[in-house]
Every structure is written in C-alpha cells, then in structure tokens.
Amino acid sequence: MTQSNLTHFNNAGEAHMVDVGAKAVTQRVAVCEGLIEMLPDTLALIMAGNHKKGDVLGIARIAGIMASKRTADLIPLCHPLPLTHVEIQLLPQPEFNRVHCLTTVKTNGQTGVEMEALTATQIALLTIYDMCKAVDRGMVIQSVRLLEKSGGKSGHWQRSEV
Amino acid sequence: MTQSNLTHFNNAGEAHMVDVGAKAVTQRVAVCEGLIEMLPDTLALIMAGNHKKGDVLGIARIAGIMASKRTADLIPLCHPLPLTHVEIQLLPQPEFNRVHCLTTVKTNGQTGVEMEALTATQIALLTIYDMCKAVDRGMVIQSVRLLEKSGGKSGHWQRSEV
Amino acid sequence: MTQSNLTHFNNAGEAHMVDVGAKAVTQRVAVCEGLIEMLPDTLALIMAGNHKKGDVLGIARIAGIMASKRTADLIPLCHPLPLTHVEIQLLPQPEFNRVHCLTTVKTNGQTGVEMEALTATQIALLTIYDMCKAVDRGMVIQSVRLLEKSGGKSGHWQRSEV
Amino acid sequence: MTQSNLTHFNNAGEAHMVDVGAKAVTQRVAVCEGLIEMLPDTLALIMAGNHKKGDVLGIARIAGIMASKRTADLIPLCHPLPLTHVEIQLLPQPEFNRVHCLTTVKTNGQTGVEMEALTATQIALLTIYDMCKAVDRGMVIQSVRLLEKSGGKSGHWQRSEV
Amino acid sequence: MTQSNLTHFNNAGEAHMVDVGAKAVTQRVAVCEGLIEMLPDTLALIMAGNHKKGDVLGIARIAGIMASKRTADLIPLCHPLPLTHVEIQLLPQPEFNRVHCLTTVKTNGQTGVEMEALTATQIALLTIYDMCKAVDRGMVIQSVRLLEKSGGKSGHWQRSEV
Amino acid sequence: MTQSNLTHFNNAGEAHMVDVGAKAVTQRVAVCEGLIEMLPDTLALIMAGNHKKGDVLGIARIAGIMASKRTADLIPLCHPLPLTHVEIQLLPQPEFNRVHCLTTVKTNGQTGVEMEALTATQIALLTIYDMCKAVDRGMVIQSVRLLEKSGGKSGHWQRSEV
Numbered sequence: 001m002t003q004s005n006l007t008h009f010n011n012a013g014e015a016h017m018v019d020v021g022a023k024a025v026t027q028r029v030a031v032c033e034g035l036i037e038m039l040p041d042t043l044a045l046i047m048a049g050n051h052k053k054g055d056v057l058g059i060a061r062i063a064g065i066m067a068s069k070r071t072a073d074l075i076p077l078c079h080p081l082p083l084t085h086v087e088i089q090l091l092p093q094p095e096f097n098r099v100h101c102l103t104t105v106k107t108n109g110q111t112g113v114e115m116e117a118l119t120a121t122q123i124a125l126l127t128i129y130d131m132c133k134a135v136d137r138g139m140v141i142q143s144v145r146l147l148e149k150s151g152g153k154s155g156h157w158q159r160s161e162v
Numbered sequence: 163m164t165q166s167n168l169t170h171f172n173n174a175g176e177a178h179m180v181d182v183g184a185k186a187v188t189q190r191v192a193v194c195e196g197l198i199e200m201l202p203d204t205l206a207l208i209m210a211g212n213h214k215k216g217d218v219l220g221i222a223r224i225a226g227i228m229a230s231k232r233t234a235d236l237i238p239l240c241h242p243l244p245l246t247h248v249e250i251q252l253l254p255q256p257e258f259n260r261v262h263c264l265t266t267v268k269t270n271g272q273t274g275v276e277m278e279a280l281t282a283t284q285i286a287l288l289t290i291y292d293m294c295k296a297v298d299r300g301m302v303i304q305s306v307r308l309l310e311k312s313g314g315k316s317g318h319w320q321r322s323e324v
Numbered sequence: 325m326t327q328s329n330l331t332h333f334n335n336a337g338e339a340h341m342v343d344v345g346a347k348a349v350t351q352r353v354a355v356c357e358g359l360i361e362m363l364p365d366t367l368a369l370i371m372a373g374n375h376k377k378g379d380v381l382g383i384a385r386i387a388g389i390m391a392s393k394r395t396a397d398l399i400p401l402c403h404p405l406p407l408t409h410v411e412i413q414l415l416p417q418p419e420f421n422r423v424h425c426l427t428t429v430k431t432n433g434q435t436g437v438e439m440e441a442l443t444a445t446q447i448a449l450l451t452i453y454d455m456c457k458a459v460d461r462g463m464v465i466q467s468v469r470l471l472e473k474s475g476g477k478s479g480h481w482q483r484s485e486v
Numbered sequence: 487m488t489q490s491n492l493t494h495f496n497n498a499g500e501a502h503m504v505d506v507g508a509k510a511v512t513q514r515v516a517v518c519e520g521l522i523e524m525l526p527d528t529l530a531l532i533m534a535g536n537h538k539k540g541d542v543l544g545i546a547r548i549a550g551i552m553a554s555k556r557t558a559d560l561i562p563l564c565h566p567l568p569l570t571h572v573e574i575q576l577l578p579q580p581e582f583n584r585v586h587c588l589t590t591v592k593t594n595g596q597t598g599v600e601m602e603a604l605t606a607t608q609i610a611l612l613t614i615y616d617m618c619k620a621v622d623r624g625m626v627i628q629s630v631r632l633l634e635k636s637g638g639k640s641g642h643w644q645r646s647e648v
Numbered sequence: 649m650t651q652s653n654l655t656h657f658n659n660a661g662e663a664h665m666v667d668v669g670a671k672a673v674t675q676r677v678a679v680c681e682g683l684i685e686m687l688p689d690t691l692a693l694i695m696a697g698n699h700k701k702g703d704v705l706g707i708a709r710i711a712g713i714m715a716s717k718r719t720a721d722l723i724p725l726c727h728p729l730p731l732t733h734v735e736i737q738l739l740p741q742p743e744f745n746r747v748h749c750l751t752t753v754k755t756n757g758q759t760g761v762e763m764e765a766l767t768a769t770q771i772a773l774l775t776i777y778d779m780c781k782a783v784d785r786g787m788v789i790q791s792v793r794l795l796e797k798s799g800g801k802s803g804h805w806q807r808s809e810v
Numbered sequence: 811m812t813q814s815n816l817t818h819f820n821n822a823g824e825a826h827m828v829d830v831g832a833k834a835v836t837q838r839v840a841v842c843e844g845l846i847e848m849l850p851d852t853l854a855l856i857m858a859g860n861h862k863k864g865d866v867l868g869i870a871r872i873a874g875i876m877a878s879k880r881t882a883d884l885i886p887l888c889h890p891l892p893l894t895h896v897e898i899q900l901l902p903q904p905e906f907n908r909v910h911c912l913t914t915v916k917t918n919g920q921t922g923v924e925m926e927a928l929t930a931t932q933i934a935l936l937t938i939y940d941m942c943k944a945v946d947r948g949m950v951i952q953s954v955r956l957l958e959k960s961g962g963k964s965g966h967w968q969r970s971e972v
Contacts, residue, residue, distance in 0.1 A: 019895035085505035141306035181409035247667035343733035571829035
C-alpha cells in the first residue's frame with residue numbers, strides 16, 4: 001500500500017476530484033450503521049414520544065435524509081450524485097441504552113454512495129443529540145461504519161464481523 | 163425527567179425552534195472530540211502525507227471548519243449563529259491505529275455551540291474516511307462526544323471521565 | 325405612492341440590499357398564515373397518520389422551520405438574520421377540506437421577519453403537497469399572507485379582516 | 487384510498503426517499519401557476535417599473551429560476567434532479583389587481599418535476615411580495631397549483647378546470 | 649513579514665477560523681471593483697438590452713448580491729456575517745470594450761467585509777460571462793481588487809492608485 | 811450578432827434556463843486560468859508555507875473544487891450538472907509576483923462546464939486573497955478566462971493567443 005493508493009491525490013500529491021467519467025453507470029448501493037448511547041431515562045423519553053408526540057426519531061430520520069442530499073457540499077472531493085433511494089431506520093435498543101441507525105442509499109451512477117450513507121447516519125444521530133441534549137449532554141455517537149456496498153468496478157464488499 | 167424536558171417540543175408535542183430571544187448574549191464555548199479507527203497501513207499513509215503532499219488531515223480540517231458554518235442548515239431545530247472561532251486538531255495516534263479529533267467552537271450569542279462543534283468533528287472525520295476509503299473501507303468513527311461547554315444560563319459543563 | 329416607495333431600488337432604479345445599518349436592533353415578530361385545499365379522502369389520510377405513523381404534518385413542520393433559515397438564500401434582496409424563534413402550527417380543518425398553517429417567527433434584529441414567516445409557510449404547505457401528490461395532484465395552496473408584524477420603526481401592523 | 491397510497495412512507499409508516507432506481511428515464515414536464523393579489527397602486531408601480539427601471543418582475547423571475555434548483559434542499563423527500571429547462575412568465579393582470587405566474591420545468595429523469603415548478607412559482611411570488619411590501623403589506627398569494635404534467639409511468643395529467 | 653503574519657494559521661501552521669470574539673462590533677465597509685472585457689459587439693448587445701429586455705446587467709447585479717450572502721459558504725476560513733447593505737453598480741464603458749463593476753458592502757460586526765464585496769464582484773462578472781458566452785467565449789475578467797475598507801482595529805485603508 | 815444570440819433570453823427578452831433536453835449527452839471539458847498578483851514578500855510567505863505548514867495553496871485548491879460544485883447555486887441561469895472531474899493547479903510564479911491558477915473540469919452532460927471551471931478558479935484565487943489579506947490588502951485578481959472547451963454541438967474552441 002503506497003501513497004499512490006490514495007486516489008484523491010494526483011501524482012504531485014495535490015487533491016483533485018477523481019475523474020470518474022470513463023466508469024460505467026451501474027446501480028450503486030451502500031449500507032451503513034451507527035449508534036448513539038445515552039442515559040436510560042433519555043431513551044425512555046424518546047421511546048415515549050415516538051408514536052404520539054415529541055417524535056425525536058421521526059425528525060432525526062428527516063434530517064438524515066436531507067443531509068444525504070448535501071453530501072457533495074460537505075465532503076470536499078465527493079462527486080455530486082442524483083440519489084434514487086434513501087432509507088433510514090432508527091431503532092431504540094433499551095437493553096444497550098442506545099439508538100441504532102441503519103441507512104441504505106442507492107443511485108445509478110459512476111461512483112459509489114458510501115459517503116452519502118455515512119453522512120445521513122451522522123446527521124440523523126446528531127439530530128437525536130440536539131433534541132435531547134437539554135436532558136443529557138453526555139450522549140456519545142459510536143460505531144459509524146460501512147456495512148456493505150455493491151456496484152461499480154470494485155464490486156461487492158461486506159464487513160466480515162457485524 | 164419528563165417529556166416536557168425535551169425543550170424542542172411545545173406543549174402539544176410539536177417541534178419548534180425554541181425561543182431564545184430573551185436569553186443574554188454571552189460568550190459560548192464548546193469543546194468536543196471524536197476518533198476514526200483504521201488499519202495501521204492506512205494511518206502510516208496519512209502520516210507520510212501529512213507534511214509534504216497528500217495532506218489528508220489538512221483537507222479534513224478545512225472540511226470540518228466549513229461544516230461548522232452549515233450546522234443550522236443540517237440540524238433542523240438548531241438556531242443560526244455567527245461563529246467567532248473554530249479550531250480543529252487532528253492528531254494521529256499510531257499506538258491506537260486512529261486519528262483523534264479535538265474541536266473548539268466559540269460564539270457571542272444567545273445559545274450554545276455544541277452542535278457546531280459536533281458537526282465539525284463529524285465532517286472532519288468523514289472526510290478522512292472519504293480520502294482513504296479506496297485503501298480501507300472498514301474504518302470506524304467512534305466516541306464523538308461533547309467534552310466541555312461554557313456560557314449561558316446552564317453554565318459550565320465538563321465531562322467527568324475523559 | 326411613487327416608484328421611490330419601492331425601497332429595494334436605488335435612485336437609478338437598480339436593485340440593492342437596503343442599508344439597515346442605522347436601524348435599531350429591536351425584537352421583530354411576524355405572524356402569517358396559508359392553506360392547502362385537498363380532497364376529503366386526502367385529508368382523512370393525513371389525519372389518520374398524524375398521531376401514529378405516516379406523519380405528514382410533522383414532516384411539513386420540520387421542512388418549514390428549516391426553510392425559514394434559508395430565506396436569505398432564496399429571496400434576492402432579503403437581509404440574513406439570526407432567527408430566535410420559529411413556530412409552525414398545522415391544523416387540519418375537515419369542514420373545509422384543507423390544512424391551515426399558522427407561522428410565527430421572531431428575531432432581535434435591524435429588519436423584520438415577514439419573509440422568513442412566509443417562506444416557512446410556503447415550504448411547509450409545499451411539503452404537504454409533495455407527500456400527498458401521489459393520491460391527489462389537484463391540491464391548491466391558498467391565502468398565503470401576513471397577519472401581523474411588530475418591531476422596528478414601522479411599528480405594529482395587523483391585517484384588518486382575518 | 488389507504489395509508490399505503492402515501493408512497494413517501496414505508497410499511498412501518500416511516501418516511502423515506504422512494505426508490506425510483508428502476509423507473510425509466512423519460513422526459514418529464516410540469517406546468518403550474520399561482521397569483522399574487524395586491525392594491526391597484528402597487529400593481530401600477532410594478533407595471534411602471536417593468537420595462538425601464540425598478541424591474542420587480544425580472545428579479546422575481548430570476549429568484550424563481552434559482553429556487554427551482556434548490557427544491558431538493560427544501561422539500562425533505564424530493565429526489566435531486568438535473569433540470570434541463572425552467573421558464574417563468576409573470577403577467578400583470580390589472581383587471582384583477584394581481585400578477586399571474588406560469589411556470590414550466592423539464593428534465594430527463596426518473597421522477598417528475600412538479601415540486602420544482604411549484605417551488606419556483608412560490609419563490610417568484612414571494613419575491614414580488616418582498617420587493618413591494620414597503621408599500622403594501624397586505625398582498626396575498628393565491629391558487630398555487632399544478633396545471634399539467636407529463637412523462638413517467640403515471641403519464642399525462644391535466645387539471646380539468648383551469 | 650513572517651509566516652506568523654498569516655493569521656489564518658495557528659502556531660502549528662494549521663488553518664483555523666481566527667478568534668474574533670474579543671473584537672469590537674463596529675461598522676465595517678468595503679468597496680471593491682472589477683472588470684470584464686469583451687468584443688465591441690457583445691457590449692453593444694448588453695447595452696441594447698439593458699433598459700428594455702434582455703437585461704444582462706440587472707441579472708448580474710442580483711447574482712452578485714445573492715453571492716455576497718454565500719461568502720462564508722465559499723471561502724473556507726471566512727466568518728459568517730449578517731450584512732446590512734450591498735450595492736453593485738455595473739457600468740458599460742464602450743470606450744474600453746468592457747463593463748466595470750463597483751461593489752459596496754457594509755455590516756455591523758467583529759470582522760471586515762472585504763471578502764463579501766469581492767465575492768459579489770466576481771459572481772456578478774461571471775454572470776455577465778455566462779449570459780453572453782454564446783456569442784463571445786473570449787471575455788476576460790480583470791482587475792478584481794479592493795479599493796477601500798473602513799472599520800475595525802486596522803482602521804481605514806485606501807488603494808493609493810486607482 | 812443580434813439580441814437573439816443571447817440565448818439566455820426568450821423572444822420576449824425574459825430570462826429563462828435554456829432548454830437543453832434535446833441535446834446529446836457527450837463528454838464536456840473546459841479549461842480556464844486566472845492570476846492573483848501580490849507583493850514579493852507575500853508570495854515568499856506562500857511559497858515558504860506550501861510544503862510544510864501554512865498551506866495556503868492547498869486550502870485554495872479545496873475551496874475551488876468545492877465551489878465548482880456550487881456553480882448552479884451561484885450563476886442564475888446555469889444548469890445543474892453532475893461533475894465527473896475537477897483539477898486545479900496553483901503555481902507560484904515569483905518572476906511575476908503572482909500565483910497562476912489552471913483549472914480543468916469535466917462532465918458527461920447536455921451542456922458545457924465553462925462556468926464551473928471559471929467559478930472554481932475565481933474562488934480559489936479569492937481564497938488566496940482571504941488568507942493573505944492581513945499582510946497584503948492590495949492583491950489583484952487578473953485574467954480570469956476560458957482557454958479551451960470541447961464537447962457538444964459547438965465543438966472544440968481554443969483561445970488563439972494564450
């Protein structure tokens with residue numbers, strides 16, 4: 001593994017947006033996950049609100065979907081991509097005092113959508129933090145990572161341990 | 163701790179942007195941190211590039227600073243704030259196969275800047291992911307959390323264990 | 325009433341962002357409203373979803389709040405303002421086959437927040453359209469208008485008939 | 487008509503960006519309209535300015551075109567689309583004391599452009615409000631609605647009464 | 649003049665958003681200019697259109713004003729500032745086959761508005777390029793520079809030769 | 811050359827986003843350049859910092875790449891385009907007391923990428939101004955212009971003198 005493996009740099013070591021113009025347009029899928037850990041009482045509040053009022057998770061889901069569309073604005077060398085699908089599941093896990101986020105993003109394009117899926121996950125989890133920070137400043141975001149990707153020349157990739 | 167502690171909802175359980183108009187304008191500071199874990203070879207590449215060419219950390223720092231200014235665009239109920247200072251330290255920790263991110267944000271305003279500091283941290287770490295994912299898809303973002311905040315009515319808060 | 329009353333133009337008839345630098349910083353409030361008319365069945369679907377799942381109005385509220393923060397990006401000669409409060413009520417009115425939107429925006433600033441309140445209202449109503457258009461393309465947005473404003477030199481204004 | 491007709495929700499009632507990846511790329515067209523009602527004197531000012539200086543309608547047209555490109559940033563579940571054509575006609579109708587807006591948007595894509603046309607219309611009308619509000623706070627935006635759409639599986643749709 | 653004069657870097661040579669929190673809030677003004685040179689026929693077209701239809705300069709002025717509000721989104725280490733005034737004059741100079749742009753920006757803030765004035769100028773000139781490039785690809789943007797600034801600790805600065 | 815050559819206006823002289831829907835999707839390339847002139851000491855500072863710390867040019871490059879992705883947000887009648895490649899070279903030219911910027915942008919699309927290349931160049935040069943203005947307010951941006959374009963019906967174009 002050498003410096004030249006970092007494709008975001010040209011031979012002079014200068015950053016560029018990699019030329020993907022010759023790549024095939026294929027369906028690209030990325031799945032990733034992340035967690036936010038909190039106090040048991042905070043999670044109880046979120047769960048109480050979820051289906052009636054004070055819908056923290058519903059708002060976080062919207063924030064994550066909207067953020068996926070801003071990825072190329074935020075990540076300097078990311079290609080702009082017209083996404084065809086974004087799905088975010090936010091699952092309270094009271095046995096672990098946390099909310100689990102699972103995000104799937106798809107496009108038909110010349111490059112993958114890992115960054116879109118990770119950005120959506122991060123902003124969804126941050127939105128949970130924002131809405132609950134008045135009662136629990138100590139919440140921690142953990143294990144934001146890619147689980148699986150498919151499409152493109154590099155093909156299918158799956159995390160070995162999940 | 164009851165539902166009414168989630169100040170982002172009004173009495174009807176509907177989301178709103180909390181009225182901060184009567185709060186004092188004071189200096190607000192937030193410090194937060196986060197990590198990205200990777201393969202030893204990936205970290206070696208980042209460290210090799212850092213001071214000559216292929217400057218992954220320099221680009222991630224810029225991305226994080228720029229993202230702090232987009233926080234109110236990303237987090238639905240966040241107040242827009244004119245930031246007065248943003249500083250991001252990205253420190254390779256080869257003994258742990260990771261890069262540590264420490265972010266400080268300041269404003270003179272009517273509400274705190276925790277969300278700006280956390281957003282900057284998240285996007286800085288995601289940018290490292292983006293620039294190295296061609297060689298290491300398995301990188302994981304960990305422990306994104308607030309370390310300290312000051313200013314405003316709620317005063318000084320510091321994480322007990324760091 | 326002469327052309328010179330259109331303050332967004334200078335003496336040469338050219339558009340400019342009006343100089344508000346000498347105006348006092350006061351609390352500014354704007355309240356506005358709007359409607360979206362639809363088929364009875366569409367409104368029934370929205371009302372069924374509102375408190376359990378398929379929360380159209382909750383998502384529209386978030387979209388409106390976020391849009392209020394983008395107003396200066398959208399309206400060419402609008403001054404950027406740090407909003408201190410945004411509240412959006414979306415009330416189904418089955419007797420009229422419509423949803424009513426009532427928006428309140430506040431700031432402490434040198435110019436008013438009418439445009440922010442109107443933008444929030446427009447985007448909240450458009451989001452309802454987006455989410456229901458698969459079942460009812462004919463929905464119509466009506467009566468988007470200012471109800472009341474206060475603060476600043478022009479003082480208090482209230483619509484005579486409501 | 488059941489809840490499952492609201493395609494912006496999955497089976498669990500959670501919002502998602504609908505998967506359009508399998509849809510055909512076809513030419514999509516949407517035409518919509520809207521009105522802004524005002525005092526006769528306000529309309530006279532706009533008409534006086536229109537072809538010489540103080541060009542309210544020219545600026546509103548630009549604002550609408552630019553807003554059409556921000557639609558996916560504003561409407562949470564809207565797919566980002568590369569628009570191929572936007573046209574906005576703003577016609578003073580002194581017999582009705584109003585300005586009429588007619589917007590056409592086109593793309594070659596996997597989903598329709600109704601939201602882009604409606605967003606352009608709304609922001610064009612709001613910009614007229616902004617530029618004239620110093621002389622007429624009571625202006626009202628009315629009848630923002632789709633007139634016609636074509637392209638895609640759902641085919642041609644036209645409003646019966648116009 | 650040493651490296652430490654580049655205040656956008658900290659002692660470690662890392663970029664940061666400079667801490668302006670302790671600076672006084674004063675009125676800041678910046679005036680800058682720029683040019684776009686073109687073929688005589690192109691300028692004739694612009695001048696023919698200017699007061700009737702095909703208003704290139706009116707659209708460029710709006711684009712420049714809107715861009716001034718996006719400066720902190722574009723320039724990485726720029727502080728976000730609530731502008732209080734933006735004025736752009738676009739003057740055809742047929743004796744030199746060019747359009748001259750003169751921009752004034754003001755704020756009451758803790759840091760200057762040079763970047764806002766320069767960004768507005770650049771985007772106004774680029775918009776002229778965009779609108780005329782179908783007839784004249786060779787247009788050149790020249791002499792974009794600060795003429796004068798005032799406010800803040802560094803006080804008044806004026807270009808010696810203009 | 812008549813008014814009707816300005817394709818950004820329709821027959822009524824009103825601005826529109828030109829209909830490119832019937833154009834072929836081909837590879838489009840644009841190359842452009844620009845300069846920023848400065849004091850010899852300023853350039854010396856930039857060159858000293860370039861490969862170790864205080865990396866002005868590295869940050870300007872990132873700003874330019876990110877700006878290319880915002881072009882359609884800034885230039886009113888520009889079509890949004892999914893870029894496939896952006897490359898920016900920033901070369902200090904001490905013999906002329908300036909930095910030269912050379913930008914290449916590519917897409918596969920229905921319209922050209924000149925505006926994206928010019929916008930990237932402008933913002934890269936402005937970022938150099940921003941980072942050095944504390945030591946040299948008099949810097950001037952010069953000669954921002956298209957060098958070459960290819961793709962599309964109008965075919966290959968190259969500046970005669972460079």
